[in-house]
Amino acid sequence: MQKLTSKLKGNKLAQIILLVLYVLVTSLSLYLAQASVTAFLLLLFSLLILYYTELPDRLKWLIAGIVLIGVIPFVSSTGPGYQSYMEVATVVGIYVAMALGLNIVVGLAGLLDLGFVAFFAIGAYTYGIFATGQAANFMPFGTFPLSGESFWIFILIGCFVAALFGVLLGIPVLRVKGDYLAIVTLGFGEIIRIVFNNLDKPVNITNGAMGLASVKPPEIFGYQFVYPNQFYYIVLAILFFVILAVRRFEFSKIGRSWKAVRENEIAAQSVGIHLVRTKLLAFAIGASFSGMMGVVFAAKQTFVDPTSFTLLESITILVMVILGGMGSVPGVILGAAVITILNLQVLTEVTNYLNQLSLDGVISFPEALAPAKMQRFIFGAILIIFAIYRPQGLIPAKNPVFDEESLKEGSKKHRKEKITVEPDKGFQA
Amino acid sequence: MLAEILQSLPQVLVDGIALGAIYAVIALGYTMVYGILELINFAHGEIFMTGAFIGVAMLILMTGMGWLAAMPAILALILVLVVTSILTGFMGVGIERMAYRPLRNSPKLITLISAIGVSFLLQDLVRFITEYKRGNYILTGPSMFNEKFSIKFSSISSSFSDAFFKTSTLILIIAVVIMMIGLDFFVNKTKWGMAMRAVAQDRETASLMSINVNKVISLTFFIGSALGGATGVLFAVQYGTIDPYIGFILGLKAFTAAVLGGIGNIRGAMAGGLMLGILEMFAAANLQILTGGIFGAEYKDVFAFAILIIVLIFKPEGLFGKAVTEKV
Numbered sequence A: 001m002q003k004l005t006s007k008l009k010g011n012k013l014a015q016i017i018l019l020v021l022y023v024l025v026t027s028l029s030l031y032l033a034q035a036s037v038t039a040f041l042l043l044l045f046s047l048l049i050l051y052y053t054e055l056p057d058r059l060k061w062l063i064a065g066i067v068l069i070g071v072i073p074f075v076s077s078t079g080p081g082y083q084s085y086m087e088v089a090t091v092v093g094i095y096v097a098m099a100l101g102l103n104i105v106v107g108l109a110g111l112l113d114l115g116f117v118a119f120f121a122i123g124a125y126t127y128g129i130f131a132t133g134q135a136a137n138f139m140p141f142g143t144f145p146l147s148g149e150s151f152w153i154f155i156l157i158g159c160f161v162a163a164l165f166g167v168l169l170g171i172p173v174l175r176v177k178g179d180y181l182a183i184v185t186l187g188f189g190e191i192i193r194i195v196f197n198n199l200d201k202p203v204n205i206t207n208g209a210m211g212l213a214s215v216k217p218p219e220i221f222g223y224q225f226v227y228p229n230q231f232y233y234i235v236l237a238i239l240f241f242v243i244l245a246v247r248r249f250e251f252s253k254i255g256r257s258w259k260a261v262r263e264n265e266i267a268a269q270s271v272g273i274h275l276v277r278t279k280l281l282a283f284a285i286g287a288s289f290s291g292m293m294g295v296v297f298a299a300k301q302t303f304v305d306p307t308s309f310t311l312l313e314s315i316t317i318l319v320m321v322i323l324g325g326m327g328s329v330p331g332v333i334l335g336a337a338v339i340t341i342l343n344l345q346v347l348t349e350v351t352n353y354l355n356q357l358s359l360d361g362v363i364s365f366p367e368a369l370a371p372a373k374m375q376r377f378i379f380g381a382i383l384i385i386f387a388i389y390r391p392q393g394l395i396p397a398k399n400p401v402f403d404e405e406s407l408k409e410g411s412k413k414h415r416k417e418k419i420t421v422e423p424d425k426g427f428q429a
Numbered sequence B: 001m002l003a004e005i006l007q008s009l010p011q012v013l014v015d016g017i018a019l020g021a022i023y024a025v026i027a028l029g030y031t032m033v034y035g036i037l038e039l040i041n042f043a044h045g046e047i048f049m050t051g052a053f054i055g056v057a058m059l060i061l062m063t064g065m066g067w068l069a070a071m072p073a074i075l076a077l078i079l080v081l082v083v084t085s086i087l088t089g090f091m092g093v094g095i096e097r098m099a100y101r102p103l104r105n106s107p108k109l110i111t112l113i114s115a116i117g118v119s120f121l122l123q124d125l126v127r128f129i130t131e132y133k134r135g136n137y138i139l140t141g142p143s144m145f146n147e148k149f150s151i152k153f154s155s156i157s158s159s160f161s162d163a164f165f166k167t168s169t170l171i172l173i174i175a176v177v178i179m180m181i182g183l184d185f186f187v188n189k190t191k192w193g194m195a196m197r198a199v200a201q202d203r204e205t206a207s208l209m210s211i212n213v214n215k216v217i218s219l220t221f222f223i224g225s226a227l228g229g230a231t232g233v234l235f236a237v238q239y240g241t242i243d244p245y246i247g248f249i250l251g252l253k254a255f256t257a258a259v260l261g262g263i264g265n266i267r268g269a270m271a272g273g274l275m276l277g278i279l280e281m282f283a284a285a286n287l288q289i290l291t292g293g294i295f296g297a298e299y300k301d302v303f304a305f306a307i308l309i310i311v312l313i314f315k316p317e318g319l320f321g322k323a324v325t326e327k328v
Helices: A002-008 A012-032 A037-052 A057-076 A082-108 A117-130 A133-137 A148-173 A179-198 A228-250 A253-263 A265-270 A275-301 A311-324 A329-360 A375-389 A404-409 A412-418 B002-037 B044-064 B073-103 B108-134 B167-189 B191-201 B203-208 B213-239 B246-261 B266-290 B297-314
Strands: A398-401 A420-423 B148-151 B163-166
Touching: A002 A012, A012 A037, A012 A057, A037 A057, A037 A082, A037 A329, A057 A082, A057 A228, A082 A228, A082 A253, A082 A275, A082 A311, A082 A329, A117 A133, A117 A148, A117 A179, A117 A275, A117 A311, A148 A179, A148 A275, A179 A311, A179 B108, A179 B246, A179 B297, A228 A253, A228 A275, A228 A329, A253 A265, A253 A275, A265 A275, A311 A329, A311 A375, A311 B108, A329 A375, A375 B073, A375 B108, B002 B044, B002 B163, B002 B167, B002 B191, B002 B213, B002 B246, B002 B266, B044 B073, B044 B108, B044 B213, B044 B246, B073 B108, B073 B167, B073 B213, B108 B246, B148 B167, B163 B167, B167 B191, B167 B213, B167 B266, B191 B203, B191 B213, B203 B213, B246 B266, B246 B297, B266 B297
Parallel strands: none
Antiparallel strands: A398 A420, B148 B163
16 A cells, blocks of 8 residues: 555656546446445545645646536436435535634634624525515515525625624624633524524514525526525535635735734734734634525525524534644535535434334334434544544644745745645644 | 512522522532633533433432432432532543543643533433433423422512522522532632642642642542532422533523633632522513513523623623733
C-alpha cells in the first residue's frame, strides 16, 4: 500500500486515471444496482479522493463540478431510489452551507455560538410567512401568498434578514466573551424558538406550534420546483457562491483579523483591529448563509414549524464543524457531509436492518437501542473524543505562509511560487 | 390589576421559593466548578437529571420490594438521598477525570465543547436505559408527601389569598437549607474548604503550598455533583414526572442564577437562585395580567434568558461578585 501511494505521489496522470476509474466503477455500480446505498456513498467519496489528489485547483473544481452536476444526478436517476438520493444530497448541501457559516463564527473568529439554528429559523420563517396566507394577518397591503416567483428574491431577503439578526445578536453580545458568549447565544436560540412557537397571538404571525403548512414551491417562468432533484440544483448553485465567498473571506484582511481576534482579543485590538466591526461581520456573514438556506429549506419542506429549530440542530451543526476541523473549509464540508449522511442514511439503514433481524427472530433487539434514536449519544461521543484526541478535526485548517524576502522583492510570479501551506496552530495548543 | 397580583402573591412566593431553592443548589454546582476551573460545566444539569432518575428508580424498586411501606417515608427519602448523592458525586468525579482533566491546558473553547458532549451523552444514556427497562423514557415516581397545608395569609390582610403547599415543598426547602448551610460551613471553616478556596484563587501557587490540586478539583466535582444529584431526587419528589431532557433547560436557568449572584461566589449563587425562582413564578403568574393578555406564561423562559443577557451585559460580575480585570 505504501509503495502504491509513493508511486502515485507526483504522478498526476496516474492520479487522474485512478480517479476517473473510481468514479466510473462506482457510478456503474450505482447505475446497475439502484437500491445500493453503499454505491451512492462510494460515489460521493470520490470527491474526498479528488481533494487529496495533487491536481491543480482549477482542474479539481472542474472535476468536482462535473461529478456533482452531471454524474451523480444522472447515474442515480434511473431507479426508484432517485428522489431519496437527491433528497440526501440536497440536505447535505443545506447543512454544508450552514456549517460553513458557523465555521466563520466559531472556527475563524473563535466565538462559540450555540444558537446558530436561530438564523436558519429566521430565514425559513421569512419565506414561510410570505409564501403562505399568514402574512395577510398583519400586512395591510399586498395579496398573499406571494407567488413562487418571489422565492428567488427571498433568498436574498432571507440572507439580509438573518444577517440583520446576526448583527442584532452581536451588539449586546460583544461585551461578553468565551463561555458567557456560548450561554448567551444558547439563550438567544431558545428565545427565538419560543417566540416563533408563541407568536400566534395577539396577531397570528407564525401560526404558533401548528406551523406554516403548504408553503408555495419556487417557480420560474411557470416551471415549478417540487422534487428534491430540482432543489438539488438550487442548493448546488447557492453552495457554489457560499464556498467562493468563504474562501475569499478566509484569506482576506477580514479573515486574518478574525483569526487574530480568535487568538488574542486584546493583542488584536492593540495592533489596530477594530474589534466590534470584526466580530459583527463574523456574526452577520455566518448568519446570512444560514438564512439563505433557511429559505430553501422552507420551500423544500413546504412546511415550517418550531420543532425543526431546536438546540439539537444547533449542536448538530457545531458537531459538523468540530468533526471536520474548526477553521478548515474542506474539513467543514466533509464534516457536514459525514454527519448528515450518518443521520439520514446510515443510522436509519442500520435501524431498519436490525428491526428486520428482530422481526425474523434472528436476534431480539430492543426498540430503545435503535441507532436512529442515538443521535445525541453519538454527537456527544464525537464531541468528547475530538475535543480530547483531535481538536483540529479530520482535515486540519491550513494557513499560507509567505516568504518575507520574496514578498519584499514584489514580483508577482515569484510570490506565487514561494507560498507554502502550514497547519493552522489555532486549535492545537 | 394590582389587586389581582396581590391576591396571588403568597402562592407565587411559596412556589417561587421552592423552585428557587432548586435553582440555588444547582447553581452552587456551577459556581463551585467555575470558581475553581473557570469552566462552565454544561454537564451539571445532566447530573441533576441523572440524580432524579436514580432516585426515582430506587423509590420504584423499594416500592416493589415493599420496603417503602415498611419504613417511615422520611427515612426512605433520606436513604435515597444519601445513596443518590454518593453515586452522582462519583459520576461527577469520573466526568472530570475523563472529559475535563486531559484538556486542562487546551483553549477554553475545546473544554466547553467537551462539556457539551458529556451533557448530550448523558441525556441519551439515561434515555435509553430508562426506555430499555420501562418501555418509556418519561418516568413518574411513587407519590410521597402529598398532604396539603395552607398558610392563612388572608388573616393578615384580606387582599391576600391563602397559600397552599405540599409537605414535599416543606421537605425540599428544609433539605436545601441544610445542604447550603453544610456547604457554607465546609467551604469557610474546614481545611479542605480552605484548600478549595486557595485553588480557586491561584492554582499554581496553591500547588506550591503542598495542596494536591487534582484532589481538590475532584473533591469540588464530588460535592457539586452530590448536591446536584440530591436536588434531582427532591425535584422528582416535588414535581412527580421527569424525563431525560429536563436537565438542560433547568441547568441553564440555574446557571443564570449563578451569574445573577456573581459566578464563583457561593452565597451569591444561593441568593441568585432564590431571586430567579421567585421572579420566574411571578412572571408565570402575572405576565398575562401585566401585558393585557399579549404575553402569557409561555414566555417565562424568555424572561429568564432576558435576565441572563441583561445581567451579563450590564453587570457581568453579577450582583454580589467582584469585577476582575483580565490579564494578557
